[in-house]
Each structure stands twice: as C-alpha cells, then as structure tokens.
Amino acid sequence: MRTSIICIGNRFVEEDAAGPQVFDRLQTMQPLPAGIELVEGGLAGLNLLPLLEQGGRVVFVDAVKGFTHPGEIVLLTHQEILQTPGQFSFDHGAGLPYLLAVLPKVYDGEMPEEIVLLGLEGRCGEETIEKAANMSVTIAAHGLRGLG
C-alpha cells in the first residue's frame, strides 16, 4: 500500500514546530521502510490536496492544543479530525479539518483509504519527538491496528 507521512507546522514558531521536528528526526532515519514517502508539509495548507488524492494511507504529524497533557501524543482518526470544533472557512493557512472537509468535493485521483493524525501536545522534548517519529512509521506501515 502506498503510504505517506506528512509533517505539518511552522518550524519558526516553537509552539507549532513539532511536525517539522518529527520530520527532521525521520530524515535521519532514512531510508524508511519501502513504500513510505516522507513529506515536509509545512504551511502548505490547501496545496497539500494533491498529496491526498493518491489513495493509500496518510499519516499527518502536527502540533495540537487542548487534547492531552503537554508533551504527550494523541492519535485522531479521519472522522475525529473532521469532528474537531474549528472554523470551516478558508484562511491563509487552512487547517487540517478544512482540508479534509473539502477533499471529497475536489479530489481528482483516489481518496486515501485511511487518514490518521498523530498530534503532539504543547512543548515536546527529544524523547517525545523520537517516540512520535517511530509511531508515525509504524502507523504508516501497518495502520492504526499496527500499534497493537
């Protein structure tokens, strides 16, 4: 199955840098298991849509706020992301719920079979970044079920 890990966020803003930090950690672990594509999604917002029309499994890695204790990791399914209270109008950095809400209306290829968000809450130390990087690879390879 084609899978991708898309790390989103802003590496210049500490509270939003978790995704890029996990990306940097995953870069040091290259080559990742066959079939896993690693993407630095950054602030691309709506311009990530082409990465979501190739079927397969997509694991987003991003900073989250208000889901768990600072320094901890939370996993959200496609449906849970969509149910996150948030604004569903477009902005300059349209968030993940907006992206996933608009996807079914605009995709050209094939929708992903599985979408997961691996969220990092608050400031995260090296250990959490490392853990998130390893979890993202496991989920990309085996889906949420792979975590056992």
Place this chain on the structure above:
Amino acid sequence: MVKIAKGINIPLNRAEGDLQINVEIEGGVISEAWSAGTMFRGFEGMMRGRGALDGLVMTPRVCGICSITHLTAAVEALDTIAGVTPPDNARRLRNLALMVETVQSDVRHAILMFMVDFANREAYDKHPLWNEALVRYQPLAGRAAVEVIRESKRLIQVMAIIGGQWPHTSFMVPGGVTSIPEVSKLLQCRIIVERFCSWYERSILGCSIERWQAIGSVGDLDAWLDESPAHRDSEVGFFIRFSREAGLHTCGRGPNRFLSYGNLPLPLDTAVQGTGSRMLAAGYAVSTTVHHFEAAQITEDVSHSWYEQGSVPVHPFAGKTKPYASGQSGQLYSWVKAPRYCGEVVETGPLAEMVIGGNPLFCDMIEKDGPNVMARQLARLVRPTGLLAPMSVWLGELVDKRGDAFYRSVLTIPDGQGAGMIQAARGALGHWVKIQDEKITHYQIITPTAWNGSPRDENGVRGAWEEALIGTKVKDINNPVEAGHVVRSFDPCLVCAVHCLKKGRETGIVKLGFAQ
C-alpha cells in the same frame, strides 16, 4: 462626538490571526483607525550569521502561500550580489512558478476570502442578490467556492514539475535554476495552464481574455455587463453587480498613491512584451499620474512600532529590527514597521499594478470614483487576464529552446549587497541582503502587508488601510462587514508581515475593538 464604547469581533481570521484593528466611530462612520500587528516576527535576526544561500531555504518557509514568491526575491538579491544574469530559460521557469502562485492566490482570495462575505446572512439577507451569493460562495458548499479550490489545486502540478518537488522547492539558485524539465513535462504544464485558462474564461470572466481586455473604460464595462447573460452571471459580472448594490465603489479610498516594483524579468529573446527589462512596469503613482520608481526612496519608519527608536527613517539596507516593547505606551502600537516611499504612504497590490501599467479601465475607475474596495478587488480578480497568455508563451518557448542554458555557474557569493524586489500576489516585496565572508550580515524584508497595513509614521500619517477605513459607514457594529471588506480588499497576510503562522485549534478570531 458620538463614540461607541463597545468591543466587537470581526472574523478577520481569513486574513490571518494576528491583526487587530481599533476604530472610533462617529454617527455610524469610522472616524479613526489604528492597525496593529500583534506579534513579533524577528525573522531578520534569525538570518544574520547564516550561510549566504540560506535565504533560499529559510524564506520560502515563512509563508504557506507566498513560498515561491519569497524564493524569487531571495534569489534575485543573490543574483545581484553575484553579478550574474540568469539565462533566458531560467527566467522563464522562475517567472512561470511565480505566476502560478499569483494566479492561484488571486482566484482563491477573491472567492474564498472576499466574496464569501457576500453570503453573510446578517449583513446581506436584504440584498437582492444574497440568495445567489449563498449558492456561489457558502464555505465548503458554494458552487464557486468548491470550483476554485479544485481548479487552483490543479495548477500545483506546474509548480511541482518546475520545482522538482512539492512543497518547499528551492529550485531557484543564483545563476539560474537547478532542473531542466523533460519536454513531455513542459507540454503537460502547458495543457494544465490552458485548461485552467478555459475554466477562468468560462467561470470567472464569462468571456474570452481578449474580450475582457477590450474594456477600456467604465462605460465599456457597463456595455460588457449588458452584452450577454454569460458576462452578468460570471464571477466578475456577479461581483460587479453585487458590489455596486452594496456601495463598495464608494468606500475604502486609501492614500490614492500607488507603488509597484515591477515584476517578471523578461528573457532577452522572447515574444512576451514588457516595459524595459520586465513584463510589468515599476512605478510610483499619485492618483493615475505615474512617476519613475527609485529604490533609494524607500524608508522604514518605526516611530509608532515596537522597535528600538532611531533618529530618522532609514533605507532597508541600513535598517535594524530590534524589538523594544516597553515605554511610550499609546504611541507605539504595532509590530509592523511603516515603510514609506519618498516619505509618503502608498498602496501596493493588483490595483497599483493596473494603475502603474496604465490599464485604461482601472485608471478610468480611479479618475471617476477614486480608489475604492470594488476597484481594488476587481483588479485582483482580473489580474490573471494579463498573466495566463504569457505563461503559455513561455512554456512554448521552453519546449522550443530546451537545448539552451538553464544555469550560469556561480561558485561562491562574493562580499556585497543586493536587493530582490518583485511583486508578490499582495504587492511589492523586497529582500535586502548583505553578504560578507559567505555569511549573511544583514537581511531586511519589507512585505506587501507592511506597506498596506503599516501603522502611522513620524508625521502621524496613517497607514494605507488605516486611511482607507476612514469614512466607512458601519451599519451594524455587531457585524461590521463593511470594515472587513475594506481591510480584505488589500488581502492582508500577517504571516510574513509580522511573524509566522500559528496553527493548532485556535480560531484566530480577531477583535475589531472600539475606542473607549
């Protein structure tokens, strides 16, 4: 004096989350306005001491929308320092990527960020076209809202092919570009651009680009509207009809002075026409009278910004960015500096490009009504009419001349200084860079939103959209959609004007406070 001591919220989150506008209202009309960027960016300090080429990797990551734009400004500054002129094919590829980003931004902003307010029930349910606006622009459901996301998404493929990767390409390097796309890929790009153009003509214009470009006055525009139902029902036709009914041609005047750095350096051998060495002319205009542009006339004033106070406003090659947020409370109110040209406040963006380029329709609009929200937003919506045809031409030339050079070798960046001055989607963008011993010693960026959203200067003169807000009638202080129209017509982007984007689950509602 009637002052309303009530704070209200305006959902300026579509214009980024760190903009706060305070206004005073007298008798339902805005009489004073202060625009504050509320977060420190600090980007200039981050760049000092880094390798000479680091701007090519760092600055595109500042903004998710203007990534290619910052890359272009960064590389042009380094080209200048290295004393190299990129070969024609590199010019074509760089221009194409920047044009895709501009076209994409123009249609998205118009439909998703500006016209979405036409579907605002509280503001417009009495407007005769409100029902139709709902069908077109309702978030995630409106016909045009969905279409524009789909069509603008397809353009990304062009940036991915040219840039060799997507997102975060750094394919522009001093001396040219790093990739030579296959002929088949170039042809694919051309098909994508031509398909987009067909959609743009059908849905946005309701006519061919040639027909639109034949409009040379407000009278012509009225005749065009009456000419065919396709014109009236297009997004442009609907925008004009809705805007006139809502009075958007009567508000948001601003300073009536315009600035464009010019854009898109022309290859030496090309069928695309331009002014001098660029496709789009540089200039400074007072109303519709255009003057020669001189980069040395740019200064940054920090008299009302939270920075260490200098004695006089200085050119960005001499400017410093030292935050200083204590003392003088009240006078200092923004993290955005106040750029000025010849000491004057100016507006930049698509309308400025139209005026400085001598577009007869927009010059006529300004001579009749002065600058206004409708003219400013219409300029953005129709700017792609001037970009799409040259894009096809350059793709054709790339196929024909693919055997020519794409890169001239630049082994090291010598000591020196250079500026990359281009037109971003939102207007004039400049990177001012100094290099010593292959390290960055100075990096100053002035963004379009710094020009348009600046605070007051040492003479107490308001920034462009502060000025544009004055005189705006606000019918309902609980839903001040008119003030939102004025600010959004400048397409504010505080991400790079002030700081980097804050994401997460915050709603980004921005307070439009009323002075006590």
